[in-house]
Amino acid sequence: MNWISNVVPPKIRSFLKRDTPENLWVKCPESGALVFHKDLEANLFVVPSSGYHMRIPPKARLEALFDDGAYDSLPVPEVTADPLKFRDIKRYTDRIKDYRAKTGVYDAVTLAAGALQGTQVTVAVQDFDFLGGSLGMAAGEAIVSGMFRAIEKKTPFIIFTASGGARMQEGMFSLMQMPRTTVAVERLKAAKLPYIVVLTNPTTGGVTASYAMLGDIHVAEPGAVIGFAGARVIEQTIRERLPQGFQRAEYLRQHGMVDMVVPRADMRETLGRICRLLTKAPAQAA
Template identity: 80%
Template sequence: MNWISNVVPPKIRSFLRRETPENLWVKCPESGQLVFHKDLEANLFVVPGSGYHMAIGAKARLANLFDNGRYDELPTPEVPSDPLKFRDIKRYSDRLKEYRTKTGASDAITLAAGKLEGLSVTVAVQDFAFQGGTLGMAAGEAIIAGMTAALERRTPFIIFTASGGARMQEGMFALMQMPRTTVAVRRLRAAGLPYIVVLTNPTTGGVTASYAMLGDIHIAEPGAVIGFAGARVIEQTIRERLPEGFQRAEYLKSHGMVDMVAPRAELRPLLARLCKLLTHAPQTDLPEPAAA
């Protein structure tokens, strides 16, 4: 309680007190810097001072990737929502309803097709905001549907991964998505279509053990945690201290696990160049040769 609530009459109080949105300022987890939300959004959710890459929603990522922000969202297959009738402190079906309301998506994977610097591409985005981006039946079917769409359209397939692993509430049904998505990747490879993986923070568990590490090219965002088991679990198992930066994107690049680390602002032109190179399309952004 303060003097406004104690002394000032209610009608005057409403003029003195202004409601402030909860997300007006965002604190950088790395440096503690406070950033105005609109500035952070304009900078693709990368903290200007520290360069920390914060989570970005699927819609915002797709709008930034495609030409003029225009794309067609592709449908994802319907699957049984709760095959095991799982329940812990609450029913799994209720959890799904909460995440669908919160994110506006049916599950963790969003599929889209459009133009990237004039070249047709098919894209999948894994959203960590939907139950930690976990891989379940719906996500597995969506990835397979996206790869099938790329096969039909004869386009490169790009996936942005972000996941805590397989979805425990679906048990073996979730684990089976690992070999199923692996088979779909092999179909892309057999057709000679590029498969590019962009690893974002975090990409762990069964996702890392399957389609996330099967790309023709692996690009990681700066500072992304990439691995199978958590660092603490590994330390407790081997009873040794892990190296500084272990499982971070930069460490993995220096040890040959990823091909390159690219800031979010550079991903769009980089992906366009790679797709054109792998499909033998004209590199329109290359400089013209000097006249003799």
């Protein structure tokens, strides 16, 4: 027992006691350095000392992208909640409810529209914190809806991908989102509208095998893991040691699968410039 417990009256004890938030300090997965959460948030969730790009919430990403942080949230179409009545250790419907409460979004893809350095754009953001950013019916429907909205409004379409692949709880309904989104991409291109893909960590599985690799321009965040199957699975299959940095954004840029690797702090300016070039819009006044 200490003197606070023995001597100080209960009301004063309650005043002296402070609750410390669990996420006050964040550990960098690369360097192990501890970063104050507020500093990390102010730096767009990039660790200042190592440059490691941590996951950033969709809201923070959108605010950092659009002019003055202002944008319109677009409605996401509702879909059948549980087409296969799937259950593992808990019901799929209960799992979805838990993730909606945890993240505050309807599903893995969020849609928004607004001005990016003066150019009107439609944007989709895939949230890895929602069931690993998995591609299911709701996510597929949101992406298709966003692309059709871009066609209607004649705006470039930008998507930030982050996913572990297709959602197993929806079986073939999930896999069908690959050709559906691919057809929507073709319609976007037929309308001669820019389709820009920003690959973030990680982008894998069926997402990489469909809309994530069909962009007019592919931009990647530093260090992002991008691929179809995991490196360990590939090594076990081909029985060979993979090159250093395999499936990382920088490796893919060197081998022609990614056009550029852009730090998050420069992403807004880079995407704005790309949109102006592809739409032949005049340069912004300095």
